[in-house]
Amino acid sequence: NKLHILLALAVLICLSFSCKNEKNGNLAAVVSKIEKPNIVVIYLDDLGYGDLSSYGATELSTPNIDALANGGIKFTNGYATSATCTPSRYALLTGMYPWKNKNARILPGDAPLLIDTKQQTLPKLLSKAGYETAIIGKWHLGLGSGFVNWNETISPGPNEVGFDDAYILAATQDRVPTVYIENGKVVNLDKKDPIQVNYKKNFEGEPTAKSNPEMLSMKWHHGHNNSIVNGIPRIGYMQGGDAAKWSDIDMADHFLTKAQNYVKSHKNNPFFLYYAMQQPHVPRTPHPRFVGKSGMGPRGDVILEADWCIGEFIKTLKEENMLENTLIVFSSDNGPVLNDGYFDDAVEKLGDHDPKGGLRGGKYSLFEAGTRVPFITYWKGHIKPSISNAIVCQMDLLASLGDLVGETETTTDSQNILKTFLGETEKGRDHLILEANSKTALRSGNWVLIPPYDGWPLNKKVNIETGISKAYKLFNVVEDKGQKNNLAETNPEKLKQMIAIYESEKFK
Numbered sequence: 062n063k064l065h066i067l068l069a070l071a072v073l074i075c076l077s078f079s080c081k082n083e084k085n086g087n088l089a090a091v092v093s094k095i096e097k098p099n100i101v102v103i104y105l106d107d108l109g110y111g112d113l114s115s116y117g118a119t120e121l122s123t124p125n126i127d128a129l130a131n132g133g134i135k136f137t138n139g140y141a142t143s144a145t146c147t148p149s150r151y152a153l154l155t156g157m158y159p160w161k162n163k164n165a166r167i168l169p170g171d172a173p174l175l176i177d178t179k180q181q182t183l184p185k186l187l188s189k190a191g192y193e194t195a196i197i198g199k200w201h202l203g204l205g206s207g208f209v210n211w212n213e214t215i216s217p218g219p220n221e222v223g224f225d226d227a228y229i230l231a232a233t234q235d236r237v238p239t240v241y242i243e244n245g246k247v248v249n250l251d252k253k254d255p256i257q258v259n260y261k262k263n264f265e266g267e268p269t270a271k272s273n274p275e276m277l278s279m280k281w282h283h284g285h286n287n288s289i290v291n292g293i294p295r296i297g298y299m300q301g302g303d304a305a306k307w308s309d310i311d312m313a314d315h316f317l318t319k320a321q322n323y324v325k326s327h328k329n330n331p332f333f334l335y336y337a338m339q340q341p342h343v344p345r346t347p348h349p350r351f352v353g354k355s356g357m358g359p360r361g362d363v364i365l366e367a368d369w370c371i372g373e374f375i376k377t378l379k380e381e382n383m384l385e386n387t388l389i390v391f392s393s394d395n396g397p398v399l400n401d402g403y404f405d406d407a408v409e410k411l412g413d414h415d416p417k418g419g420l421r422g423g424k425y426s427l428f429e430a431g432t433r434v435p436f437i438t439y440w441k442g443h444i445k446p447s448i449s450n451a452i453v454c455q456m457d458l459l460a461s462l463g464d465l466v467g468e469t470e471t472t473t474d475s476q477n478i479l480k481t482f483l484g485e486t487e488k489g490r491d492h493l494i495l496e497a498n499s500k501t502a503l504r505s506g507n508w509v510l511i512p513p514y515d516g517w518p519l520n521k522k523v524n525i526e527t528g529i530s531k532a533y534k535l536f537n538v539v540e541d542k543g544q545k546n547n548l549a550e551t552n553p554e555k556l557k558q559m560i561a562i563y564e565s566e567k568f569k
């Protein structure tokens with residue numbers, strides 16, 4: 062009898078192995094459901110290290126994200142690769158250091174696709190393991206391969222780099238075209254009112270923030286003075302596409318509903334969902350339900366709105382009995398900025414809130430607040446709640462999640478630190494190159510090295526220290542979180558060591 066059972070088991074195991082890669086095979090579905098959790102990456106835009114109550118904020122309360130932080134691993138040394146959006150997203154999806162690709166910088170809304178369609182990507186790797194993959198939210202990695210005709214199918218894009226489904230905004234909320242794109246097609250496009258986009262010159266007769274300031278409901282501070290959509294002046298010129306234009310105040314709800322529907326309709330096969338939320342990037346347009354709720358103006362209000370959305374999303378996972386079968390990764394693409402080009406009271410109403418959470422710098426900066434961000438992994442029943450001081454980077458998700466689903470990946474810069482992400486070890490990366498506006502720095506152990514660069518020490522428009530100076534800077538960021546004491550001169554030995562690591566990483 063025992064032998065029979067053993068035989069039956071052996072047959073089952075063989076069968077399950079042979080079916081593993083068959084996406085729609087019934088047995089494969091059952092087996093992979095047990096073995097492979099759904100994976101959701103919730104990615105915010107410009108959320109700072111100190112913007113969550115679980116990361117020390119006292120003036121804002123973010124209970125839903127806190128529930129993930131307190132019920133999972135809260136990383137205190139979690140990094141985006143970069144201090145701006147496009148390069149960080151590039152690294153997240155490709156596992157490659159963005160400074161190795163000279164085009165990986167903030168892209169205009171009509172830029173060509175930055176990721177080579179032959180490149181390895183996180184969704185491709187997970188697809189190989191039988192996952193269905195989707196992006197819902199902000200893309201900002203370029204579309205097409207030259208001039209984009211927004212009225213035809215737009216390709217290549219997310220679908221060509223590994224996403225089975227894509228419901229995106231092309232670039233940023235402040236850039237045209239201000240429309241949603243679903244699997245290469247502009248949503249609600251009226252062919253009789255075709256969309257045209259130009260980042261260099263306006264279309265004749267189209268109002269701009271400069272020609273028609275009376276049309277504005279939000280004022281621009283720097284940049285953001287081209288086409289006007291919903292009273293908000295944007296970057297870039299756009300003509301046509303009226304029926305397709307999004308409603309800014311409904312954007313958060315819109316993406317949330319899409320994300321909830323995706324979950325509900327993908328119960329039979331493991332899925333990877335990249336839920337790329339637009340908050341708290343400018344223009345900050347909270348739904349009226351959230352206006353005034355933070356007392357901090359729109360920036361605080363949209364953080365509360367994002368937190369609410371995440372709470373609703375988790376509720377859906379719970380209702381669908383999927384929470385224990387879903388690994389959630391939460392992070393942000395770069396550090397915080399207050400005035401990023403609009404007058405929206407972010408500076409005036411900040412009060413005692415510190416979006417940087419005690420770090421120095423902010424978005425666009427080589428100092429820590431540029432790249433060190435909230436970073437959480439949560440998997441109910443599988444990850445034990447803890448706080449981890451390990452150095453981890455979003456770029457490592459590719460190799461690590463690959464390992465989780467049985468796919469080995471060693472050709473990229475992504476390191477397999479799955480055990481760190483699951484809380485099985487406190488050890489993360491030894492070191493990491495950080496990037497801001499194509500300039501780089503090094504985090505290694507407790508230390509940060511910023512090499513000398515030419516340029517301004519202060520980005521005056523956004524009032525953020527860039528980290529740029531003509532001398533080496535060396536900080537012990539464990540003892541000196543705010544990077545106040547430059548030890549380059551007093552610790553020449555450490556400086557030498559750090560320069561050696563930096564150069565071997567950058568020029569290998």
Ligand code: NG6
Nearest residue numbers: 145146147167233283284285401402
């Ligand atoms: C800058 C924009 C800023 C923001 C940023 C991209 C101006 C003056 N500033 O060029 O408002 O859109 O690009 O942010 O235009 S990111 O988070 O997507 O990198």
Ligand code: CA
Nearest residue numbers: 106107146394
């Ligand atoms: Ca960003």
